[in-house]
Amino acid sequence: MALSKEQQHSSSSADDQQAVLDAQVQLWHHTFGYVNSMALKAALDLRIPDAINQHGGSATLPQIVTKVTLHPSKTACLRRLMRVLTVTGVFSVQHSPADGGELVYGLTPASRLLVGSSLNVSPFLTLMLNTLFVSPFLGLHEWFQQEMPGPSPFKFTHGRDLWDMNDHDASFGKLFDKGMVADSGFIMDIVVKECGDVFKGISSLVDVAGGLGGATQAIAKAFPHVECSVLELSHVVASAPTGTDVKYIAGDMFESVPSANAVFLKGRHQTRSMWRRKSCLISSSCLSMVPSEMSKSGRILSSKLDLAITRLHLF
Numbered sequence: 001m002a003l004s005k006e007q008q009h010s011s012s013s014a015d016d017q018q019a020v021l022d023a024q025v026q027l028w029h030h031t032f033g034y035v036n037s038m039a040l041k042a043a044l045d046l047r048i049p050d051a052i053n054q055h056g057g058s059a060t061l062p063q064i065v066t067k068v069t070l071h072p073s074k075t076a077c078l079r080r081l082m083r084v085l086t087v088t089g090v091f092s093v094q095h096s097p098a099d100g101g102e103l104v105y106g107l108t109p110a111s112r113l114l115v116g117s118s119l120n121v122s123p124f125l126t127l128m129l130n131t132l133f134v135s136p137f138l139g140l141h142e143w144f145q146q147e148m149p150g151p152s153p154f155k156f157t158h159g160r161d162l163w164d165m166n167d168h169d170a171s172f173g174k175l176f177d178k179g180m181v182a183d184s185g186f187i188m189d190i191v192v193k194e195c196g197d198v199f200k201g202i203s204s205l206v207d208v209a210g211g212l213g214g215a216t217q218a219i220a221k222a223f224p225h226v227e228c229s230v231l232e233l234s235h236v237v238a239s240a241p242t243g244t245d246v247k248y249i250a251g252d253m254f255e256s257v258p259s260a261n262a263v264f265l266k267g268r269h270q271t272r273s274m275w276r277r278k279s280c281l282i283s284s285s286c287l288s289m290v291p292s293e294m295s296k297s298g299r300i301l302s303s304k305l306d307l308a309i310t311r312l313h314l315f
């Protein structure tokens, strides 16, 4: 049966209202998106994943409270934090008749990556959620108003670049190095298993800007015949582990890169852009990419895992 004009009008105005409400919800998701990040940061800082893990992987709020440092008057607030963290999938939640109807919070595949000694990405997430990393985003619009070339958003906000900050602020430097080691520990396990072919036929490798050598240690362990070294700034090398098969060399990659038949780069955009500058300098030494060896693995390495491997033949 055909709709009357009035019915058609009221159904289209209901559709319009729904569209407006949907649009508002979309904006609210963007506006309050930071609440998810900050809730995760609070959970990490309060060590809530560890508290749940210590209870065998699931715990009620009173059980969690016994393990975290929290003022007793804030227990009810913690319930609200847990609501955000369960809605976003960091923890699971269910009613437990056995616990007097208390909600029981459990680890999910995501929060299992926040506990234990292996494949634990907490130090990396804690680093990325640190105020020094987050605060440049609050002034991003001002950074856009400055002429290029100019400082990075990090330097624009803090007055010094990331590497200078690591050197200047020892506790941030420690947090940074620990975060990168955790990231390497996680990703290199997969790289070695999935992309081990990339390392075949290499007898020496230098990890340029390799941090404390988390990635190199994993390569050295998986491929003991490869002589591995790390080139890093001197203040990083000063706190590098000793007594391992990996050799740590203090230096500046823009000045010289130790000779090796493979150069390894792992890092985020800064490392890659540093390398682009460097590759111009070393191209006369015959830079030889080996695309065939990077076919399957190269795709994973550069896009999914944000990691770049360049194989060089240096005469």
Ligand SMILES: C[S@@+](CC[C@H](N)C(=O)[O-])C[C@H]1O[C@@H](n2cnc3c(N)ncnc32)[C@H](O)[C@@H]1O
Residues within 6 Å of the ligand: 163, 180, 181, 183, 184, 208, 209, 210, 211, 212, 214, 215, 231, 232, 233, 236, 251, 252, 253, 254, 265, 266, 267, 268, 270, 271
């Ligand atoms: C994003 S971190 C990557 C660390 C490591 N590759 C990893 O993934 O765990 C970049 C590293 O580059 C180092 N770095 C910055 N400038 C450098 C330079 N001129 N020469 C050598 N290393 C440098 C920093 O100290 C820092 O450890």
